[in-house]
Amino acid sequence: MISNEEALKRLRTGNKRFISDSSIFNNTLSHKSRGNSLTENQDPFAIILGCSDSRVPAEIVFDQSLGDLFSIRVAGNIVAPSQIGSVELAVERFGTRLVIIMGHSRCGAIQATIEELKRPSGTQSKNLRSIVDRIHPSLTSLDLDQAPEILLQQAVRANIHSSVRQLEHGSIILEQLAKKGELLILGAEYSLDTGIVDFFDNLT
Numbered sequence: 001m002i003s004n005e006e007a008l009k010r011l012r013t014g015n016k017r018f019i020s021d022s023s024i025f026n027n028t029l030s031h032k033s034r035g036n037s038l039t040e041n042q043d044p045f046a047i048i049l050g051c052s053d054s055r056v057p058a059e060i061v062f063d064q065s066l067g068d069l070f071s072i073r074v075a076g077n078i079v080a081p082s083q084i085g086s087v088e089l090a091v092e093r094f095g096t097r098l099v100i101i102m103g104h105s106r107c108g109a110i111q112a113t114i115e116e117l118k119r120p121s122g123t124q125s126k127n128l129r130s131i132v133d134r135i136h137p138s139l140t141s142l143d144l145d146q147a148p149e150i151l152l153q154q155a156v157r158a159n160i161h162s163s164v165r166q167l168e169h170g171s172i173i174l175e176q177l178a179k180k181g182e183l184l185i186l187g188a189e190y191s192l193d194t195g196i197v198d199f200f201d202n203l204t
């Protein structure tokens, strides 16, 4: 398994290909080209916990192929027990050492949470509420009266940071690996406007 720094570099390079229209994704996606070699094993170099939004598929925005990414998608990129368990699975079984929690601009799940905070309707199903309730605590310190676009942008970022913290501290296994430097958990934001993934780190 490659190091977390090398894995991060691979994601950055893939995103650069994506935004410069030089994706190699289409050439490597077919079952014939990669799928046959993956029937017995897999060796994903990164875990991406991202939103279910149809415009943010990890494999495409990072220009990766079959077997490259262990992709977990849920509206609002929330961290609930099943997401933590999915990350543990990939870390333990496949030795993956990089986790990216990727939110994105103008996220519908975040917008739904803001609307519920501003005007509680109580009409959401308990299933949708289970998502909104996960996002809600990270937004309580934000100024709800500011310009809607700025509020949504701040809320998206606050939710990403909160999800990173929840994943870091929601699992003893992950926490111990992170402490030893054997696992890197990073937040990132995808821009629907530019296609760029902005990683929340100080690495180059």
Ligand SMILES: [Zn+2]
Binding pocket: 051, 052, 053, 075, 076, 077, 104, 106, 107, 108, 109, 110
């Ligand atoms: Zn979203």
